Amino acid sequence: MESVWRIFAEAVGLILDWDSDLIEIIGLSLRVTLAAVAVSCAIGLPLGATVGAFRFPGRTAIIVLLNALMGLPPVVVGLIAYMMLSAAGPLGPLELLYTPAAMMIAQTILVTPIVAALSRQVVEDYYCEYAEQFASLGVGPFDRVTALLRDARYSLLTVALAGFGRAVAEVGAVIIVGGNINHATRVMTTAIALETSKGNLELALALGVVLLAIAVAVNGAAMTLRASAVRMAYA
Amino acid sequence: MAAPGAEAAAPSPALLSARGLCFDAGGKQLIDGIDIDIRPGRCMVVMGANGAGKSLLLRLLHGLIHPTAGEVLWQGRPLDRDGRYAQAMVFQRPVLLRRSVRANLRFALAVRGVSRQERAVREAEAIRRSRLGDLLNRPARVLSGGEQQRLAVVRALACAPGLLFLDEPTANLDPGSTHAIEQLVTKAHGSGVTIVLVTHDTGQARRLGDDLVFLHGGRVAEAGCVSTVLDAPRSEAARAWLEGRLYPAPQPAPKA
Numbered sequence: 001m002e003s004v005w006r007i008f009a010e011a012v013g014l015i016l017d018w019d020s021d022l023i024e025i026i027g028l029s030l031r032v033t034l035a036a037v038a039v040s041c042a043i044g045l046p047l048g049a050t051v052g053a054f055r056f057p058g059r060t061a062i063i064v065l066l067n068a069l070m071g072l073p074p075v076v077v078g079l080i081a082y083m084m085l086s087a088a089g090p091l092g093p094l095e096l097l098y099t100p101a102a103m104m105i106a107q108t109i110l111v112t113p114i115v116a117a118l119s120r121q122v123v124e125d126y127y128c129e130y131a132e133q134f135a136s137l138g139v140g141p142f143d144r145v146t147a148l149l150r151d152a153r154y155s156l157l158t159v160a161l162a163g164f165g166r167a168v169a170e171v172g173a174v175i176i177v178g179g180n181i182n183h184a185t186r187v188m189t190t191a192i193a194l195e196t197s198k199g200n201l202e203l204a205l206a207l208g209v210v211l212l213a214i215a216v217a218v219n220g221a222a223m224t225l226r227a228s229a230v231r232m233a234y235a
Numbered sequence: 236m237a238a239p240g241a242e243a244a245a246p247s248p249a250l251l252s253a254r255g256l257c258f259d260a261g262g263k264q265l266i267d268g269i270d271i272d273i274r275p276g277r278c279m280v281v282m283g284a285n286g287a288g289k290s291l292l293l294r295l296l297h298g299l300i301h302p303t304a305g306e307v308l309w310q311g312r313p314l315d316r317d318g319r320y321a322q323a324m325v326f327q328r329p330v331l332l333r334r335s336v337r338a339n340l341r342f343a344l345a346v347r348g349v350s351r352q353e354r355a356v357r358e359a360e361a362i363r364r365s366r367l368g369d370l371l372n373r374p375a376r377v378l379s380g381g382e383q384q385r386l387a388v389v390r391a392l393a394c395a396p397g398l399l400f401l402d403e404p405t406a407n408l409d410p411g412s413t414h415a416i417e418q419l420v421t422k423a424h425g426s427g428v429t430i431v432l433v434t435h436d437t438g439q440a441r442r443l444g445d446d447l448v449f450l451h452g453g454r455v456a457e458a459g460c461v462s463t464v465l466d467a468p469r470s471e472a473a474r475a476w477l478e479g480r481l482y483p484a485p486q487p488a489p490k491a
Contacts, residue, residue, distance in 0.1 A: 130330060132299055132326065132330065133326070135299050136297060136299065136322075137343055137346050138319055138320055138346065139346045140346065143345075151332055233333065233374040233375075234376075
């Protein structure tokens with residue numbers, strides 16, 4: 001038990017000392033994850049809103065597919081992304097394998113179905129409420145989607161947060177396409193896995209603490225924003 | 236079934252007509268062969284018991300749902316997008332966006348394709364009419380029930396409809412808020428807007444209505460001038476209703 005506290009104290013010391021390796025890993029993690037979440041939202045929110053706000057043949061199949069894709073195994077996504085990005089793959093000429101861009105692509109593949117499926121549910125609930133008024137006003141398809149996305153913005157923030165949580169904590173896919181290369185593609189989760197296997201528990205734990213702190217901070221900020229939106233009757 | 240407004244010596248062509256309108260769902264005939272002519276500039280009141288088909292009829296006439304048989308004609312032609320754009324509807328529970336009062340007005344005008352310049356004029360007019368000038372930047376959903384319904388009515392009127400459907404707009408309101416809504420409706424009617432109003436309130440029907448259609452079990456039980464129907468109802472359903480007698484709720488007929 002004493003050694004656990006010693007390791008924890010050393011981990012806190014690393015954070016407080018602003019350890020350069022630690023900062024580099026955290027910075028890359030956030031850059032990759034935020035980029036992946038941004039791209040996923042850019043694709044997933046309009047997609048989810050469209051499926052949620054319209055009735056068309058094949059809609060149920062799309063919903064089933066989106067829901068199923070929410071549970072994509074990260075290592076399978078990593079493997080598919082690897083095959084696409086490797087020299088023999090269709091995206092090989094882009095030479096993205098073992099770069100942060102490859103990790104971002106893998107995370108985007110993982111997170112987009114989550115954003116699309118959850119936003120579909122949110123938007124569908126809003127649309128049920130607005131449908132008759134929109135039909136009465138003659139709201140066109142584009143205005144319908146944009147209006148629903150705007151009005152559901154605080155609920156959709158939670159959706160984006162769920163995507164962020166999935167992406168920042170993911171290790172299987174990014175280690176396959178990123179390679180966990182020091183000073184190049186090492187992110188918090190892959191570093192934790194590596195440092196733990198090396199026995200460098202102080203750095204692993206420090207990264208774990210930061211990862212947890214980020215998750216708590218982002219959740220707290222989102223909840224505060226949503227609570228104020230509910231108070232103001234905007235959510 | 237005699238069309239309301241038929242008493243006029245030379246009735247103007249109907250603005251909106253229903254011909255043999257039917258709607259069934261779940262094996263029940265909820266609207267059963269309704270024929271109605273709504274003449275321009277009139278205020279038609281639709282009354283009847285719960286489940287008689289009043290709200291359903293409004294939605295069919297406004298094109299929100301499609302009839303299973305029969306048709307709705309706008310100025311003699313099948314109701315299309317242009318006809319829909321010439322109408323507006325206010326629901327019993329106002330559906331307001333999660334935005335400010337002003338943004339709710341702007342949204343309606345924008346989606347109706349009103350030019351920016353014209354939008355400003357109509358927005359100012361709607362604000363003046365609604366007397367919500369002090370609450371423009373407040374979220375619409377924190378307004379009182381009466382204020383929300385007033386906003387819903389002026390939002391509908393800002394779209395400059397030729398025909399306004401009102402589905403029990405004062406059902407949940409106190410007398411003061413009801414008065415404010417009735418003032419808005421009276422003014423709109425006075426300026427030439429045709430009104431179709433669903434209400435359970437005979438006083439309101441007398442104050443606002445020209446013609447009255449009494450529905451019973453998805454059919455027109457009686458139609459005519461408001462005063463004629465309310466003072467001397469011919470149908471048993473209307474008589475029982477107006478005398479406040481208790482009678483079993485009509486069951487929709489099975490689908491033919």
